[in-house]
Amino acid sequence: MIQRCSDPKPIGDGLSAALARLEAARETHRKKIEAAALPGETFEQAETRLQHEKGQGARVAPDGSAKSDLSPAMIRKPPKGDEQPDFFVPTLYDVGGRDSRSLMDVAVFRLSKKDKRAGEVIRYDLSDGYVEVKAGSDGMASVWDYDVVIMAVSHLTEAMNRYREGRGDKPGRTFRPYVSDILKFCRRSDGGRQYEEVEAALDRLKTTTVKAVRRVKGKNGRILREASHEGLISDYRTVSQAEDGKLLSVEIEVPKWIYEEIVSGKNPDVLTVHPDFFLIEPGIGRFLYRLARRAAGKGAARWSFQTIYERSGSTGEFKKFCFTLRKLIAADDLPEYLLREEDGQSGPQLIMRYRGTPDLEISAGS
Structure with a gap:
């Protein structure tokens, strides 16, 4: 039994279909990045962050934002009827x-x-x-x-x-x-x-x-x-x-x-x-936001872990406080501000930078 092949399609039709699929994939990718972007974060910054998190076991939360499995999120889901x-x-x-x-x-x-x-x-x-x-x-x-x-x-x-x-x-x-x-x-x-x-x-x-x-x-x-x-x-x-x-x-x-x-x-x-x-769910996360809002504003600020510990009024051990602080830095979902740790002469330093700003001169904290 001889099976006849269907009539061949013009090359242009197949190319158009492929381009349409590619455009649809790009649109899906764009929507995914925009949905996961943090407040004040550009598309490129969000895309880079998600790629980095994907290599460290990232997941997507129910609200569409990307979170790292290694770092619990600071932001809780808003209650029902929260829309203004x-x-x-x-x-x-x-x-x-x-x-x-x-x-x-x-x-x-x-x-x-x-x-x-x-x-x-x-x-x-x-x-x-x-x-x-x-x-x-x-x-x-x-x-x-x-x-x-x-x-x-x-x-x-x-x-x-x-x-x-x-x-x-x-x-x-x-x-x-x-x-x-x-x-x-x-x-x-x-x-x-x-x-x-x-x-x-x-x-x-x-x-x-x-x-x-x-x-x-x-x-x-x-x-x-x-x-x-x-x-x-x-x-x-x-x-x-x-x-x-x-x-x-x-x-x-x-x-x-x-x-x-x-x-x-x-x-x-x-x-x-x-x-x-x-x-913001953890208390230290709320304190960090208020500190960044005052110290960094629309720019950036540097504060030592030790000074932040002293200004937080914490009664726990400094070592445990640093562990919690590093978890929040890894989560990196503080509204408006990026968090990064750097070494300093007086010990570990926290860099708080307004999202979307270039590397400006960083003001030192008390």
Whole structure:
């Protein structure tokens, strides 16, 4: 039996099909790289990073981002319904996050979820004085509790901007959000326990105080010593449903030093915070972002592991702290900043560089 071959196709048709397949593969590759790119990362940087991770056992997370199996990710998945609505007027949670620059290079909170550190004191010796963080009987405020302070700073700054532009009244020290607004701003789910934890966080924020002592030059040239001592919030009041205790709303009084810092000057000393900051899971990762945001800005900064350890308020061993720090460097998914370790005369150094920037001169940390 003789099997007849089908009529041959023109060479041009086969070439067109091959080119179409190649173009489709390129488009798939492009979408994969763009989906895995970190905030501020260029296409080329993301492609290089993924190729490097592939050789070290990389995997793709459910949200499309590439993670290394050797290094746990810092960023958790956002909760359901996390998308911001496209409104013309910002809601209480739809305002860009801002933090007080004066407190971004020391931890005025604990970084551990487990160790409550009730009654403890952390002291940071600085070049012009020192800062003491004192915890009350409810425990020291955590870096996750501090999200509420960031929200208050953000809305106070926004209100002052509107006031200076003639679009609103001058804000007072009392901030009145709904609990649902707090959870939405901090990118947390609205489960029942989250509502309970908000009031507990307010207890810790009120009883965690910051004492700052600085040496300043007076008008006559004499060196003066200034000291201030206030809580991370001054006071609060909550309204709950009597039947089940579910929190409905809160009133938070911003401490005087934060209020004066934002209201008194023409250019408040605050810095924007990337929305993904609230998704950073480990406490040390959150501290690193705040440090990089202040020290590196849109450029780069170099800090020794030892100085970062001292400024973090960590109670663990320095060796274990370095191990954790290197895991975060390997994960390299901090919003906006690349992390790299280098050797230095005083020990290992952390290089924090804004993503997408060239190799600029690196400023040294304290």
